[in-house]
Amino acid sequence: MIETKNISKLSGYRLPEDYLDNFNVENIGHDNSQSGGFKVPESYFESFTVTPPKPSKIVYLYNYKSIAVAAVLIVISCTMLINLISLHKTNESLDFSKIDKEQLYDYIEDELYLDHDLYINNADKPSPSSTPNFSEDDVLDYLDDSSIEQLIDY
Amino acid sequence: MEIQDEIELIKQLCSEKHKHIAFSKLVEIFKEKLYWHIRYILKSHEDTDDVLQNTFIKVYKNIDDFKGDSRLYTWMYRIARNESITFLNNRAKRLKITNEELQEQVLNNLESDVYFEADEIKLKLQKAISSLPEKQREVFQLRYFEEMKYQEMSELLQTSESALKSNYHHASKKVEEYLKKN
Known part of the structure; x- marks a missing residue:
């Protein structure tokens, strides 16, 4: 038997030991008549516990966020690359009218080792068939004696 | 539960240090209310027990996403309700029957349920x-x-x-x- 602080000692009332600690009101839970007939196993709520899940130690290398970011970056870089190529192509489109004639001559001469005079100015020069007729004396004057002998031998 | 207590509880749930204790407190406060909320939807005690567990685990995992737009219990009720509906839909799909047919089946099982008067x-x-x-x-x-x-x-x-x-x-x-x- 114990005395409690809440009751005057003069009253003479005393309580059984641990009475208040063990006190509970029976059937104070959900009223079954109002629960539509549903019942709960005995002391279900008293023993009900939820074990919180432990944080996962797995590190996902490819989570959705990084995949999405990577996809966006790839799309952007591909678009930029395509634009760059198309821009480059339009710049490089050949327009012969803009080429300087002098440069063209230089190129042909340097790269193809051709004498441009032979090919390009040929049109302006008289054809071999139209060369002026040399007189026989001029030819003989031009050729020295040894050359004439060689010709005769042939 | 007063709003101030609720705000304090949410704070504790969001802190790594107090999360575990706060969660136990949350379960203590809401387990019975949520149980009955789920039970009236599902009717079977065993199913309710499963869904109640899932509900609390979902609450634990997603408490950081709780924006405080509504009261905590409203948010939890909503999770419990969605979990219960998903549970019923999945069962109906598994049994290849409609939701109405499933309701009928649940009612028939109720007659022999030990946890039903x-x-x-x-x-x-x-x-x-x-x-x-x-x-x-x-x-x-x-x-x-x-x-x-x-x-x-x-x-x-x-x-x-x-x-x-x-x-x-x-x-x-x-x-x-x-x-x-x-």
């Missing part, structure tokens, strides 16, 4: 409730069994109070008629 009137009442359209059934259960206030119900179901009152009125009439006829 095999009382003819109570069974009739459950059958009457099952015959209601989905929205009316939900409102009737929340109001009749859980005695939820219209204001709370409005927050939970995102429906105006007047619409909820009308739903409850129609549901009550239908239940009454069903009980009279059968």
Whole structure:
């Protein structure tokens, strides 16, 4: 038997030991008549516990966020690359009218080792068939004696 | 639960240090209310137990995403409701039957359920409730069994109070008629 602080000692009332600690009101839970007939196993709520899940130690290398970011970056870089190529192509489109004639001559001469005079100015020069007729004396004057002998031998 | 206590509890749930203790407190406070909320939807104790566990685990995992737009219990009720509906849909899909057929099956199982008072009137009442359209059934259960206030119900179901009152009125009439006829 114990005395409690809440009751005057003069009253003479005393309580059984641990009475208040063990006190509970029976059937104070959900009223079954109002629960539509549903019942709960005995002391279900008293023993009900939820074990919180432990944080996962797995590190996902490819989570959705990084995949999405990577996809966006790839799309952007591909678009930029395509634009760059198309821009480059339009710049490089050949327009012969803009080429300087002098440069063209230089190129042909340097790269193809051709004498441009032979090919390009040929049109302006008289054809071999139209060369002026040399007189026989001029030819003989031009050729020295040894050359004439060689010709005769042939 | 007062708003101030609720805010404090949410703070603790979001802190790594106090999360575990705060979660135990949360379970203590809401387990019974959420249990009955789920039980009225699912009817079977075993299924309710599973869904209640899932509900609390979902709450634990997603508490950081709780923005405080509504009261904590409303948010938890919503999770419990969604989990219960998903559970029923999955079961119906697995059994390759419609939701209505599943409801009928659940009611038939109720008669032999050890955790149901095999009382003819109570069974009739459950059958009457099952015959209601989905929205009316939900409102009737929340109001009749859980005695939820219209204001709370409005927050939970995102429906105006007047619409909820009308739903409850129609549901009550239908239940009454069903009980009279059968």
